[in-house]
Amino acid sequence: MLKMEKLYSVRMRAAVGGAHEKGGKHISGGENLAYETELQEKADHLIKKAFLHQRGKPDFFNLVIENVKEPVCCSEPLLVSTYNVKDAKDGRITAEYLLQQCGLTNAVINKAFNILVSNFHVRGAILVDAQTGQRLDNREDQGVRVSQLDWRQNDFKNWCKFHELHENFRLKEALTLAAKVCRHSATIAELCWSDDPNYITGYVASPKRGYERITKMKEKGDEQGGRVLFIDPVQDVDAYVYYLEKKPFMIRNGGEEK
Numbered sequence: 001m002l003k004m005e006k007l008y009s010v011r012m013r014a015a016v017g018g019a020h021e022k023g024g025k026h027i028s029g030g031e032n033l034a035y036e037t038e039l040q041e042k043a044d045h046l047i048k049k050a051f052l053h054q055r056g057k058p059d060f061f062n063l064v065i066e067n068v069k070e071p072v073c074c075s076e077p078l079l080v081s082t083y084n085v086k087d088a089k090d091g092r093i094t095a096e097y098l099l100q101q102c103g104l105t106n107a108v109i110n111k112a113f114n115i116l117v118s119n120f121h122v123r124g125a126i127l128v129d130a131q132t133g134q135r136l137d138n139r140e141d142q143g144v145r146v147s148q149l150d151w152r153q154n155d156f157k158n159w160c161k162f163h164e165l166h167e168n169f170r171l172k173e174a175l176t177l178a179a180k181v182c183r184h185s186a187t188i189a190e191l192c193w194s195d196d197p198n199y200i201t202g203y204v205a206s207p208k209r210g211y212e213r214i215t216k217m218k219e220k221g222d223e224q225g226g227r228v229l230f231i232d233p234v235q236d237v238d239a240y241v242y243y244l245e246k247k248p249f250m251i252r253n254g255g256e257e258k
């Protein structure tokens with residue numbers, strides 16, 4: 001019999017030098033969905049993620065657990081392709097090319113890159129108008145954290161096996177986030193690379209082309225990373241932000257058992 005278990009959103013943010021709002025440096029954030037019986041395990045995962053982070057040891061850690069109030073929406077994983085580039089410069093040129101393929105102009109792409117590189121401290125995503133290249137969210141250093149999202153570990157494992165990819169938690173998190181972002185009709189594209197100093201792979205994702213990994217987006221040791229979401233300015237930005245932060249989302253993949 002199917003049990004209607006309660007689902008919870010689990011969110012974490014960690015900083016050093018005090019809390020984020022007190023000027024601390026962002027170390028790590030994390031968000032997932034858990035049934036009551038999984039709360040301990042999912043909270044443990046986020047504690048480990050924060051306290052074993054490459055960006056440093058936090059002295060501020062905040063965990064929020066909230067009951068999920070809305071129905072969960074689902075979608076399939078995005079199609080994944082990989083571009084092997086020779087260095088970070090080549091990687092960023094590749095990203096520009098892929099963003100052009102999503103219909104964005106060079107002017108908009110350049111503006112967005114400039115916004116991103118002058119806002120690496122932002123701990124969420126920066127929303128950019130796909131038509132003008134202007135920043136659209138008014139969240140300053142906070143940005144917009146895409147939350148209430150998950151991919152069941154076992155489903156991810158099966159998906160990795162099927163696609164002959166290593167089970168890498170960063171890939172899981174990024175693919176889940178990109179799938180949620182790309183499910184919304186206002187999304188034109190997403191550009192991302194990590195702020196973890198030793199993780200240099202980044203991506204461009206779009207509803208049109210899927211998830212396109214780029215093997216080098218920065219040099220090893222560089223702590224600067226971020227996310228830009230290019231959005232259709234005709235749509236309601238507040239409703240879009242609400243979707244990203246508050247609507248529960250789960251990746252659903254099936255039929256990939258090997």
Ligand code: WAQ
Nearest residue numbers: 122123124125144145146171174194195201225226227
């Ligand atoms: N919502 C919005 N923005 C976020 C979120 C979130 N939940 N999580 C991270 N960010 C922003 C924030 O500004 C971070 O500084 C930046 O993105 C990078 O986050 O192998 O690991 O979690 O295919 O460090 C991509 C490639 C890895 C994975 C990306 O990003 C692969 C990564 P990180």
Ligand code: MG
Nearest residue numbers: 029030170173
């Ligand atoms: Mg992350």
Ligand code: MG
Nearest residue numbers: 028194195196
């Ligand atoms: Mg990070």
Ligand code: MG
Nearest residue numbers: 120122225226
């Ligand atoms: Mg950042």
